[in-house]
Amino acid sequence: MSLKAIWEAWGPVMVTPAVIILLSLVEIAPIKINPWSAIMKFLGSRLNSDVTTRLDTMQQCQNETRQKLNEHIKKDDAQTASLWRTQILRFNDELLHDRRHTKEHFDEVLGTIKDYETYCHTHDDYPNGKCVHAIANINRVYDELLESHDFL
Template sequence: MTLAQLLTSGGGVFLVLVTLIQIAPIKINPWTAIARAIGRAINKDVLSKLDETRKTLDEHIKTDDARNADLHRSRILQFNNELLRDIPHTREDFIEILAEIDFYEKYCDTHPDYENNRATHAVAHIKRVYDERLIKHDFL
């Protein structure tokens, strides 16, 4: 079929109609949809590889975030252990550990599947000791 036959047999009407729809202020964009479909067909392998990479990267980020939370929890437990052994601390030490606690609690709130039962009592104890030190003014 030649171009002239295509234009005279109704293909021209289709071409003009699709172009008008593309230009019209209506949110129907047939040329964009056609181009997107062709692009997806051509790049199918690349897109699937990107999806695999994205899943792998998401898993690495999740693991890294959990490891980071573990470090914060470790600092909290260590500080609590020092309090239990009557090692004195400055007010700045408490402020730093309270920042660690804030990060850790925020992570636990946004990640309900993360196990937090190891630090709950330590956090409560640190906050209680901090409140007592504030009342007594007996920081190191």
């Protein structure tokens, strides 16, 4: 048997362990190179490319849904503030038309006023100032009724 025939038959078998040992021992001065990590990373990216693509698509859909939800919450909060403003204006109209109220009713509307003012202070883009005088009038009437004990 010739050396060439032996090499052709046993060469790959003998080279494979040598390559494995060589790849495991590669080290350059202060920088260590780990070829196994690079090989595994390459194989992993090839094997998981379909899953990675699907995850990227799901992440994009989740971000779009989050953005829509945030817009909806902002719109809903503005509508709630508008309802509070309507309640305040309506209560003030009732006071202006000499309709009397209980202390509990005043306490309820004062809580609404507090919620409305808090919302206005934390949301600079919300138009405030539509019921400043109504709030002042409600507070004035409340103070007068507290002093005179003349609630309904």
